[in-house]
Amino acid sequence: MDDPNRAARRIRSLLPVLIVVCALAQLGAVLGVTRFIADTVTDAPPRAHSGASKTPGRTTADGDEQHANARRIAIGALLERRAGAVLSRDREAFTSTLDPQNAEFRQSQIGVFDNIAEVPFAGWEYEVVTPDAFELSDARKSALGAPVLTAHVDLLYRITGHDVAAVRVPQYLTFVLRAGTWYLAADTDGAATGMRTPAQVWDLGPVTVVQGTHSTVLGIGTRDVIREFADIADKAVPRVSAVWGESWPGRTVVVVPGTQAQMARLLGAEPGKYAKIAAVTTGERGAAADAAAADRVIVNPDAFRELGDLERRVVMTHEIAHVASRAFTRAWTPTWLSEGFADYVGYLDSAQTMRTAAPELRRDVKAGKVPERLPADASFETTQEDLPQAYEMGWLACKLIAERWGQAKLVDLYRTVGAERPPGVDAPDSASALASAMVSVLGTNPDSFTRTWLDYLRTQAG
CATH class of the missing domain: 3.10.450.50 (Nuclear Transport Factor 2; Chain: A,)
Structure with a gap:
């Protein structure tokens, strides 16, 4: 097994490796989905022409x-x-x-x-x-x-x-x-x-398919290489279910292109955009659990190859946590919660501490640069200089909830924030959805939680 400290540092060095791709109008590096949404199917209007038809009574x-x-x-x-x-x-x-x-x-x-x-x-x-x-x-x-x-x-x-x-x-x-x-x-x-x-994996070359216990892997490469990804996914799925529960299919599709450039082609992006991203998850945000469109974990084989065993486990588990929680991930779900939860599941039982898994944030806190609030959604954009700190803050917030209120409460909070609204009820904004869920699930409010979280950061930073 890899040294946990080294593994954490290498994972963070590849940030943002743990993101979900958003493609509503175009691809963007924020929590979300790649949605292939059809327009309403309508016939084109008939063309208007002047003059009479040669057939009486027909224009x-x-x-x-x-x-x-x-x-x-x-x-x-x-x-x-x-x-x-x-x-x-x-x-x-x-x-x-x-x-x-x-x-x-x-x-x-x-x-x-x-x-x-x-x-x-x-x-x-x-x-x-x-x-x-x-x-x-x-x-x-x-x-x-x-x-x-x-x-x-x-x-x-x-x-x-x-x-x-x-x-x-x-x-x-x-x-x-x-x-x-x-x-x-x-x-x-x-x-x-x-x-x-858009390109599909079969546009890239002959697709090798490996069926795992909890996964199907579609890849460009030898069967032995593709089987390695199935083995990693098969181990990750039970870890996710142990936290999230059995209310998801408990299976995943992993797509493994042959190169980083091929990954970018699948995502409709410039070849170098995903150079430091080991994997992304695509799917439809907030779809009902019994009718959810298919999620895909898409791997960057070049970046994934640089990771050790523990790092690969963390990355794959993180991405599959997104797959499991997709039905409860809404437009109003705070990104710190969705990414923090996936990091929490990914790092669980890996002996990670703030020193090893959140070194950038720890450095800031020890230098007196303590955040005033939980990170906004915009903090998770790939262009943000403090992107690693945003992920670290989300992870530690979810870790705090699991330690203080219990892991089951963390899951309950996530589900409550993303609970489907009845027909005719406007979707809430992120702040109101979170506030309501914190009161009902944790018995606290965002301001009080933030103060507790800031104390937690100072304590964890040592």
């Missing part, structure tokens, strides 16, 4: 609408065949949906089909969100040499044994009509207008 607009509906029906049928081919592992049927005159795209798509051979899909389907989603340049239309249709289409997929609800991934597709048959011609044409199809 040109009517004819255009019928034509548009016919195209949507044809595209829907094409996508249904494509989905069926994926689920039935029918390579020939899948290939038949691809533009026969675009050899490069066909080979790329067939390669993706081959990459998912091991992935245990419980579902794979498409929804057309917006027909005519983006315009093609005249040069692009000329290169295709046939009638075209663009569309924003959502891919919905589920991993067997894990996903109750589907992961929803936006795709921006180009279809082409050749000899009376529609084919899929491209998935990158929308990028010119900012409509980029």
Whole structure:
């Protein structure tokens, strides 16, 4: 086992390694989620044209609408065949949906089909969100040499044994009509207008799948390497359940790209953005426990490789704590509570102290630079100079609650803050939700708790 002091220092040196990715409009390094949210599925309004149709009693607009509906029906049928081919592992049927005159795209798509051979899909389907989603340049239309249709289409997929609800991934597709048959011609044409199809792990190469006792790991690499992640996750899940309880599925999906650059591609980020981040968790914040969209722990293999055994355990346990608590993590949940709780679970039984696991905060306190309050959500942004201290403050706040009021009360506080509001009741702000929960669960209020916490920091700093 690694020396706990050295392990803590190395974990903190990789901060922010323990964050949850937020992607509501774009990716951001604050507590949250990567949400693939579909727009309301509506047909595009019929185009208005002047003039009469050649058919008595029928307008040109009517004819255009019928034509548009016919195209949507044809595209829907094409996508249904494509989905069926994926689920039935029918390579020939899948290939038949691809533009026969675009050899490069066909080979790329067939390669993706081959990459998912091991992935245990419980579902794979498409929804057309917006027909005519983006315009093609005249040069692009000329290169295709046939009638075209663009569309924003959502891919919905589920991993067997894990996903109750589907992961929803936006795709921006180009279809082409050749000899009376529609084919899929491209998935990158929308990028010119900012409509980029997000990468999935199977876009990176052949996916190796390892089924653990409590995990399914999808990775790019050898089976032995991928199995190591399954072993770490399998040990972390029971640790999380021992604290959080059994009110979550008790299983997780871990995604292991081959490189840090591939991790960044999965997260739609610049290659160097996650250089010092060992893992992130993606998922839908605050989804009901019985209908939660799928969470994923995404590993940065380059950073993870630098960690020792204890550090890897802490990081994986932290991330899976986010998975377990997702249904009770709301927009108003204070980041210090969500990140502090995950750190508390990660560090539990690791003999960590403020000296070893919160050295930056301890240095500040001993120098008389004592915080006045618990860290605000903005303190957890990756650009913050005092980011390590924010995590350390959150951890010590949750550690104090567990020591003073009991571990069960810490969990109860988290759940109470994130309790789902009845229909018609406005969501609370972070301060009011926390204040109400502290009174009902701990019998104290935020001001009194903060004073107790500050005394605790001084005592722990020695």
